[in-house]
Amino acid sequence: MLRWIIFIVVFLVIDFYAFQAFKTVVKNNWLQMVYWLITLLVIFNFIFNYYGFDRSNGFSHVHAYAFGFFIALLVPKMIVLGFMFAEDVFRVPQAIYRYFTEGNAAQGNYFASRRAFISKMALGIAAIPLASIIYGIYKGKYNYKVLKYTLNFEDLPDAFDGYKLTQISDIHSGSFDNLDKVKYAVDLINEQKSDVILFTGDIVNNKAEELVPYKEVFNKLKAKDGLYSVLGNHDYGDYVKWESDEAKHQNLEDLKNLQKEIGFNLLLNESKFLEKNGERIALVGVENWGAGGFKKAGDLKKAARNVHENDFKILMSHDPSHWEREIINDDYHYHLTLSGHTHGMQFGIEIPGWFKWSPVKWRYKYWAGIYKEMGQYINVNRGFGYLAFPGRVGIWPEITVIELKKGKPLA
Template sequence: MNRRSFLKRLIAGFGGLMLLIGLDALFIERRQLLWHDMTISLPELPKAFEGMRIAHFSDMHLGHGLTAEDIKPLVSRINEARPDIVAFTGDLVDDGMEELEAAADVLAGLQAPYGKYAVLGNHDVRGKADPDRIIQAYRAAGFVPLVNEHVKITHERTGQSIWIAGLDDFWRKPNWNKTFADIPEGGCTIALIHEPDLADLAKDYGVCLQLSGHSHGGQIRFPFVGGILYPPYGRKYPDGLQKVENSSMFVHTSRGIGTTILPIRFLCRPEWHVLTLSRFTNL
């Protein structure tokens, strides 16, 4: 084989590889939804809530290659897991509201005895998005929209309680003091905050676990490099469960369901989690 033939074959092979990667990223991987189970140790957790299961998902970005019909399998799988709580951490839409009402009808099928809770993401509050309509859609789907507020969940037999707090999106200058007002010191607070890097602020409000999305895990990842599309406030705690710097708090960041900017995923499949809370299990 001469040099010219070698170069032609090398270029053809590289081109074929890039084509396969592109087809996988565009048509295959972004449709391969993963279900992960994880146990998180929270010493502040009241005894009555030992083993509580939270279904956490985020970042649907409806309208960006994802329709209401596409999320029906997700609803079925979450119900199959039988969670106690369902938590959605923002970016229901991407840049448009066309699928909103239809998606609310689908999400209404989610079941959780201790409730369904949701917050707004940055795509829900800017561009063509209408945050008030999104909040109405959350309510129509049976979710409690948390916008700078919290709810107290009390165990019916023991009277022990935990708190679920939800922060308005960072792009709307959320009210931190209002969000966490009147939660007793030492209480077990689980915060739904779209941008994970805000955990460095949440730790000062007695939060023991923050649930976030926003980062998409980078959306496109390469071996030895990692993600390449991390957004602002999604770079320090971009993926999975991490200990928050200089605290005992944890932040769990979901890679999300949908996509943004480009309708592709590579080595970064969409995911949702069942988080089992425990006072004892070590990571």
């Protein structure tokens, strides 16, 4: 109860400043009432859905939208708060000084006009994230982008020169609310006509049953050399309160069977070889291994036990912290690692090829796109779906297409 009281008090302080700016610019009493009506509806909806909330009981679409609309309201008001509070820091001392040196009449118009200017500027800037978040909730989460890369390797087998793979990650099928958009994305994947499709974990949020409505969509995925997958941290059902250990185990078995029905060859700390014209490359799949308290079921040595040191290797590992902590320094030299997990935090600013930023960079060194260390590459996919926040802002859902070329790597 105490945390909710603190939450309400903090939000009232934020809203005090936000409303000061709003009423300075908007004089209409009815619009001011609408302001408070929307605010109260969003806040009470959030409290209603999250008071006593236990993540282990599941996270529904209702929870997601309650959270999404709360964020849509909070972020712009925080921006307004920053402007108005900063203005008060300068305004109040000046007001006191002018009162004692010039009198009350001399200062009134000056400070009133400046407050109006700051209010307009604050509201104008706050409107940008407001519009972006609303767009992200209704459109951005299905704004699929195909990102294409060409990577050169001197030791790539000749038969695989020009070989194309498509990577998808973090489907989180339990979050979807638009079947047609998912069908569109699957068609987009097939349009790439890659030789192989690789999925790097988190096909559900928690339970295998989330995937059932989308099984007939994802089983339309096609690639000449097949579909391969690994498990992510959400696939094990660790975040749910199960009635028994047997139920949890059965959920994982159901998930494995559903992936098989879709057409995925699930690699559980094991490897397969992709062969072409008498040559081969090794495809190694580890179970989830994540730093910072995440599940560490991945066993790199076990997964690669049938792989020769000199084989060309593609590794699938859900969490990019695995690459940083274990894979880069492994004696086997994994040419290309494919990961996901971060979602790019589903929020950021990105100009492809020029600039990318997201708060998730403070948690993960490798969080989106291609990175190269010690002659090895990793691609961190931004994710196909979404989780918790029902949208994406600036960091769009991703379908990665990587072409392997024989040749000297670019600097």
